Amino acid sequence: MGKLTITRAQTPKPKFEDVSRLEFGKLYTDHMLVMDYSRGRWHDARIVPYADFVLDPAALVFHYGQAIFEGLKAYKNEKDEILMFRPRDNFLRLNRSAERLCIPPIDPDEALSNLIELVRLESGWIPTDPGTSLYVRPTIIATEPALGVRASDQYRFFIILSPVGPYYAEGMKPTRIYVENEYVRA
Template sequence: MAIQKTLTTAPKPKPTDESKLGFGKIYSDHMFKWNYSEGAWHDPRIEPFGPMLVSPAMSVLHYGQEIFEGMKAYRRKDGGVNLFRPFNNFERLNRSAERMCIPNFPVETAVEGIAELVKADKDWVPGTKGASLYLRPNIIATDEKLGVTTSQTYLFYIIGSPSGPYYANGLAPTSIYVEDEYVRAVRGGTGAAKTAGNYAGSILAGEKAHKAGYDQVLWLDGVEMRYIEEVGSSNIFFMIDDVLVTPKLNGSILSGITRDSTIQLAKDMGIKVEEKHILLEELIEAQEKGRLQESFATGTAAVISPVGKLGYRDKEYLINGGKMGEVASRMYDTLTGIQYGEIEDPHGWVYQVV
């Protein structure tokens, strides 16, 4: 499908101080749009960023038939721009679409569309290491009707936001609180899909953790509430007895692109990796016996986020003395080095836009 382009005639002023970008607060000049109706995706296009006119009866506003992704464009030292594993992100978006009863789309067109958007807004890609143009692909149901039924029309759109590091403290270790009252998802539910409802349902627990002085929530399984699943916006890893352990995907955990990259890079480094069901009590025992060497979370937004403290009920457990671990540091340097084109990409993950 040919992608039509209508570029803005009134470009917005770009940020002058990249150290104050924050995350997801500023938006670039253009957006990608793509419509679905009468059984087909059609009219992919680049347009100026701006408000969208929607009906108060639009299906997504009432029943949440929506999916999204998180991606980044990275500025190389030579001035060019990279994407990281865009085909994998859009393949995952299609898996989310299947779960939410949204029609699949041609992945190649989606990759071409996001590349054209980045080309149009290449001057919005920050040049500071750790900063990037965050990209948010989104698909929403657009039928103007009430009633819990599958929409017959959809809008696929992508917006860009020049952003600094996800966490204000950078790579300073974060603290996570084990949530044993609320659950994020259960097997058979929508936990493996990247859909808005999963995140809306996590806000209350997140607020509870913040009030208790923690940065993020560590979710347990929704059946027994004994097995570790994921952190609020990331997958979770633990280094125990020199083995890198992460929860096994079971249908209620999001299959992270950074998670998958981390597993592969760890194997490249000669680190043994286990994907397994992790009991909370086993993790606490490993910590108490000095076998838990470090922990970190992974995700597109944060990349690698070291965990320095774990809170559970009325106890706190300091991990690796509250410091960033060696594996987390190596993983961050390797991942970001590949993403920014500074080191070799042995797996063909980088997609050069310009």
């Protein structure tokens, strides 16, 4: 397993004050996990301050959409312990999506270990009111600058965290969806 480096944010962001006003995916924690793929391997796993990425305008993610993501939530129980529901299975599902898009798989055990470190570091961001959680968004994007139609040779895996309230602020209302009948995500 690769070595995880941690660089702490010098200036922490202000945390949410009113949990009832948390919108889904609008506020982000101080840190994120990043790992790159090149020369045939994933490397340089690191927790760094949340910041923008610099990507070449020719990065394959922009032209051919070679990107995947997952999502899960972290909670705290009555004993202030952090709980996540089957996070390793989440990384296995991410790898199934990766296979479909010719993206190299991540090591689910290393990803889980790194996620635990990230969530532990950001535990102060986990809201505890009913209906709230810390949303975890693992993502992989193709970063190689190339305009040819092919799979990338370079990727970035990252995880961002967002304290959230309900997904639909107004409650569950009908949502238009597209139903896929050939591929199963679960």
